[in-house]
Structure formats: structure tokens, C-alpha cells
Amino acid sequence: MKIQDIEISNPDKLIFANKGITKLEMVRYYEKIADKMLPYLENRPLTLQRFPDGIEDGGFFQKNAADYFPDFIETVSIETENGSNLQVVCNNKKTLIYLANQGTVTFHIWLATQDNLNKPDKVVFDLDPPENSFEKVKTAAGKIRDLLINEGKEPRLMTSGKKGLHVWYPVDRYKNFDDRREEVKELAEKMKEKHPNILTTATRKEKRNHKIFVDYLRNAYGQTTVCPYSLRPINSAGVATPLEWNELSKIKKGDHYTQENIFRRLGQKY
């Protein structure tokens, strides 16, 4: 069986065993979501989170392109402390299908594109709910939105597909990661000062007091956040889903949208 010219190996292998979702079905998911997802992947170095034997068997994060990846898989050279590495870039459907066939359940993206890896084009706040309190993380997201709008930003919202929410906004490419993070840290402090009962910037967990940690620490060179429309390796097969702000009130959990209901949301038949 070929999809986009890629021979699908072990199509019947269960990736989400509890839901009966096979590798072929996962590949078809990515084929179908590709038009929505590719704009977010475009030109960004990727970390692949692969589960070749299904999510119950454990997986691994893969930063570097494997040497057996075929020539059509684009890569970008990344400078690290220990020399340079090649990371995968996914700019087309065929690559997406190839990587899904490799058992990639989740795609993690850089906050910079390959034309200038030192300068982010977005800022992300990763909001994780304290135990069993998704409502708290929703309240926090709303407050952060209001403050960002006040600061002249254009905040966007996404479910992570797992437990929490991400709030992000696009930025121009004048600043490198370190300078941008300094500015973002100040913003986070402002948020905390305005909403001291809801938000915290304490990096130590025991100091957070069940408040929401405004996590700006992902805004750094080499760090990733989950790519919109990625599946997550949890039993619900949650999907990281961009939302309009007026949808926030009806969202009940970080995996509100899943492989099963995402296309209904997008107005397509599955």
C-alpha cells in the first residue's frame, strides 16, 4: 500500500491500541490534516517523537535526522555546543507521510525558521494545569490574553492535545532568543503582578501554591513546542488544536479535540 508514493510498512500495527488506531490510520490522519498542519511546520527544525511499536511500548525523542532517511527528506544544519547536527524540516505532504510511517506520533517545532535559527518568530507561554483544575488554566489563559492585547500583541490560543493550553503570539525577527526572552520574562512578571492569586513565575514547584506557572522558558535556542495538529501519545489520541478565543469557555480539557473529532470541528467528513 502506497500513500504519496511512500510504501506503508506494517500498516496494521496498532499505534493507539486502546482505540484500535493502526499505523495506516495514523498515516491517513496526517495525510488528511496536512494542508492545515504544513504551514506550521514550514521551515522549522523538528524533533520527532516516535513510537514505532505503539504508544504503550514507549517511544523516543529524535532530534537528528537518521542516516537512512531518504534524500527527499530536507534537513537543516544546527550549531550546538558539541558541533553541528542535521535536523529534519517538513515542507511537504510526502515528508509528513514518510515521518508518520516511521512511527512519528508527535511533531515538535522550533520557535525560529531555518533562514535565521537565532531569531524566533513567535513567543509561546506553556500553561500547565495544576492537578485536576483545567478551569484554572482557562482563567489564566484569558488573563494572559488580555494583558498581551494591552501590550499590543496578537495572542493566539491552542490546546496542547494533552493536559494544558499554549498561548503564543508572532514577533518580528529583530531580536535573538536571549534578548527576546529577557523581554518575555518581564511580560511574565507583569502578568504575575497583575494577577498574583492566579499566576506565578516561581520556577520551583513547591513555591507555586497551586497557581498557574507562566512558563516562558521554552523561548530559547534549540527548544521546541508541540506543532499544531500533532497527535499526542496518550490513550485519547489528543490533537494539539488552534482555537479562536471565543471557543475557550466551552473547552473542557487539553485533549478536547482528538483524532476522532478534529475533522468534525474542521467541518470535514472523516
Ligand code: ATP
Ligand atoms: P501538556 O499540556 O500536557 O503540558 P505540552 O505539550 O505543553 O503538554 P510540556 O511537558 O508542558 O508538554 O512541554 C512543553 C513543550 O516542550 C512540549 O510541547 C514539547 O514540544 C517540548 N518538550 C517537552 N519535552 C521535550 C523533549 N524531551 N524533547 C523535545 N521537546 C520537548
Ligand code: MN
Ligand atoms: Mn504544557
